[in-house]
Amino acid sequence: MIPKKNYLKHAQDVSLWIQDYFQNIEKLPVKSPLKPGDIYKQLPENAPIKGEAFEQILADVNKIILPGITHWQHPNFHAYFPANNSVESVLAEHITAAIGAQCMLWETSPAAAELEQKMMEWLRDAMGLPSHMEGVIQDTASSATLAALLTAREVKTNFKSNEEGVPNNLRIYCSAATHSSIDKAVAICGIGKKNIVKIPVDRNQAIIPEALEKAIIEDLSLGKIPCAVVATLGSTSTLAVDSLKDLSAICTKHDIWLHVDAAYAGSALLLPEYRWMIEGAESMDSFVFNPHKWIFMQFDCSAYFVKNAEALIKTFEILPEYLKTRTRGLVNDYRDWGIALGRRFRALKIWFVLRSYGIEGIQEVLRNQISFNDYFVAQIKERNKFEVTYPPFLNMTCIRLKPKEKESLASVNKRNELLINAINDAGNIYLTQTKVNGVFMIRVVLGQTYLEKHQVDLALNELHGYF
Numbered sequence: 001m002i003p004k005k006n007y008l009k010h011a012q013d014v015s016l017w018i019q020d021y022f023q024n025i026e027k028l029p030v031k032s033p034l035k036p037g038d039i040y041k042q043l044p045e046n047a048p049i050k051g052e053a054f055e056q057i058l059a060d061v062n063k064i065i066l067p068g069i070t071h072w073q074h075p076n077f078h079a080y081f082p083a084n085n086s087v088e089s090v091l092a093e094h095i096t097a098a099i100g101a102q103c104m105l106w107e108t109s110p111a112a113a114e115l116e117q118k119m120m121e122w123l124r125d126a127m128g129l130p131s132h133m134e135g136v137i138q139d140t141a142s143s144a145t146l147a148a149l150l151t152a153r154e155v156k157t158n159f160k161s162n163e164e165g166v167p168n169n170l171r172i173y174c175s176a177a178t179h180s181s182i183d184k185a186v187a188i189c190g191i192g193k194k195n196i197v198k199i200p201v202d203r204n205q206a207i208i209p210e211a212l213e214k215a216i217i218e219d220l221s222l223g224k225i226p227c228a229v230v231a232t233l234g235s236t237s238t239l240a241v242d243s244l245k246d247l248s249a250i251c252t253k254h255d256i257w258l259h260v261d262a263a264y265a266g267s268a269l270l271l272p273e274y275r276w277m278i279e280g281a282e283s284m285d286s287f288v289f290n291p292h293k294w295i296f297m298q299f300d301c302s303a304y305f306v307k308n309a310e311a312l313i314k315t316f317e318i319l320p321e322y323l324k325t326r327t328r329g330l331v332n333d334y335r336d337w338g339i340a341l342g343r344r345f346r347a348l349k350i351w352f353v354l355r356s357y358g359i360e361g362i363q364e365v366l367r368n369q370i371s372f373n374d375y376f377v378a379q380i381k382e383r384n385k386f387e388v389t390y391p392p393f394l395n396m397t398c399i400r401l402k403p404k405e406k407e408s409l410a411s412v413n414k415r416n417e418l419l420i421n422a423i424n425d426a427g428n429i430y431l432t433q434t435k436v437n438g439v440f441m442i443r444v445v446l447g448q449t450y451l452e453k454h455q456v457d458l459a460l461n462e463l464h465g466y467f
């Protein structure tokens with residue numbers, strides 16, 4: 001029997017804890033200042049033999065766990081890309097956890113399957129993605145990209161690779177600016193990293209279409225098989241955008257799978273003024289973006305869209321007796337749409353956020369943050385200590401301390417590295433770096449759900465407050 005009284009009391013305690021966390025997060029150091037082993041050594045050698053009081057466990061969350069958390073929801077977190085939540089998605093995740101459904105098949109929770117189908121349609125249409133695409137929620141963009149390359153591999157080899165193994169002459173094209181998850185997927189899917197062709201990029205880090213076509217033609221002349229092109233909308237280092245229009249035309253001409261990695265910047269398609277990013281790309285084969293990055297639907301929530309769902313399913317389906325159902329073929333059994341069999345009920349948080357904010361509400365937050373970025377860039381230029389190293393885009397800007405006269409690259413890199421370390425050690429804001437063509441840069445992403453202007457000012461002051 002469930003101890004109902006205790007449950008309600010503890011649930012209330014946790015709700016109060018969460019409320020307090022949201023309200024007071026800004027008082028915490030954004031990046032955990034702890035050293036390796038600091039948490040581990042506070043934990044008992046063995047699991048407790050007898051159960052402990054809930055109050056004690058919650059007290060230890062504050063005492064032991066919280067100091068070792070880097071607060072991704074902190075408004076002064078400007079590192080990496082955000083992994084935003086929102087009050088609404090947290091509440092949805094409470095219900096998902098309570099239901100605890102394992103949503104591998106339609107039958108194992110019809111509501112989860114059908115809500116997932118509808119949420120993917122809502123997102124697709126709100127973003128202006130081609131209406132023939134069908135979507136599925138994956139845990140991460142890395143998994144979606146792996147699914148894309150596995151499907152591309154099967155399509156290119158007439159679904160023989162799953163049976164017989166992978167030929168060693170399939171080729172994957174991307175650029176040095178594409179995310180490392182592509183290299184990983186190529187390795188895992190058996191195509192082999194040696195078959196990745198990194199296409200040269202222009203000064204804004206976008207793939208040069210002519211160079212792509214040249215590489216494809218060269219490969220064809222050598223008897224290699226062009227399998228997939230991975231284009232990026234919003235590269236991790238600098239938010240570079242590949243020309244889908246050009247890449248799509250090349251892929252159509254040479255019958256090559258076009259996978260689009262829009263993990264971060266894809267959310268901007270909710271704003272009609274950014275739809276130019278997918279113009280001319282109606283024929284793309286697959287597209288992934290992470291609602292869990294910028295539109296407050298909290299990790300893990302990666303939306304993966306495909307042109308040909310049948311090919312995806314054919315790549316992943318297996319049908320042991322214990323998974324057979326009478327509804328097979330009539331419904332979406334999402335276990336066939338990706339790698340994992342077991343699946344969380346992730347669609348609920350999308351539903352909660354979309355309904356609570358409405359598309360207009362989300363657009364308002366995104367536009368607001370983009371305008372914060374404009375302000376940030378204007379201030380950086382005015383104060384004249386940093387240079388903007390790549391064209392700022394959406395809500396991200398790459399900067400570095402201006403080189404002194406005749407200063408070597410190594411020296412200016414070092415100064416920027418020391419600066420970012422000093423800022424992060426102070427703990428008021430959190431920033432991360434990247435390096436492109438040997439140039440060390442500080443990436444500033446202004447993307448926290450509840451970000452306000454005074455926090456942008458704090459970031460500016462921190463950047464200008466050390467040496």
Ligand SMILES: Cc1ncc(COP(=O)(O)O)c(C=O)c1O
Pocket residue numbers: 081139140141142143179181232234235236261262263264290302
């Ligand atoms: C452009 C891009 N693609 C893919 C990924 C990988 O995302 P995930 O952590 O969801 O696998 C990232 C992560 O930041 C990214 O920036």
